Amino acid sequence: MTNQDRDAKEIELFRIEPHPPERSTDHTEKAYSSLVTLFRMLQRENKYLKKKTTCCRCEGKEASHMLLPCGHYGVCGSCVERIIQCPVCRRDVTEGLRVQLSL
Numbered sequence: 001m002t003n004q005d006r007d008a009k010e011i012e013l014f015r016i017e018p019h020p021p022e023r024s025t026d027h028t029e030k031a032y033s034s035l036v037t038l039f040r041m042l043q044r045e046n047k048y049l050k051k052k053t054t055c056c057r058c059e060g061k062e063a064s065h066m067l068l069p070c071g072h073y074g075v076c077g078s079c080v081e082r083i084i085q086c087p088v089c090r091r092d093v094t095e096g097l098r099v100q101l102s103l
């Protein structure tokens with residue numbers, strides 16, 4: 001499975017919405033509402049993590065570099081070549097360091 005396949009699968013997964021129970025009782029209503037709450041939490045978490053690991057400049061590729069000397073992480077390999085100022089703190093960038101995430 002390629003990375004792209006996995007991403008597509010993941011997106012698909014988060015497009016699924018929980019269905020309300022067909023026969024509604026107090027118990028199923030409660031279970032459904034906890035499921036919706038959990039689902040929303042996961043969606044938020046997923047969005048947050050996606051944002052954290054996506055290049056903040058082109059917003060397309062995966063972030064892979066840390067900027068020096070400020071230490072901000074969050075640009076991809078192509079953007080780091082062209083960056084002269086950190087998009088977060090505006091400090092001048094002298095170097096981009098490739099970061100390897102251990103996951």
Ligand SMILES: [Zn+2]
Nearest residue numbers: 055058076079
């Ligand atoms: Zn980029």
Ligand SMILES: [Zn+2]
Nearest residue numbers: 070072086089
């Ligand atoms: Zn910075």
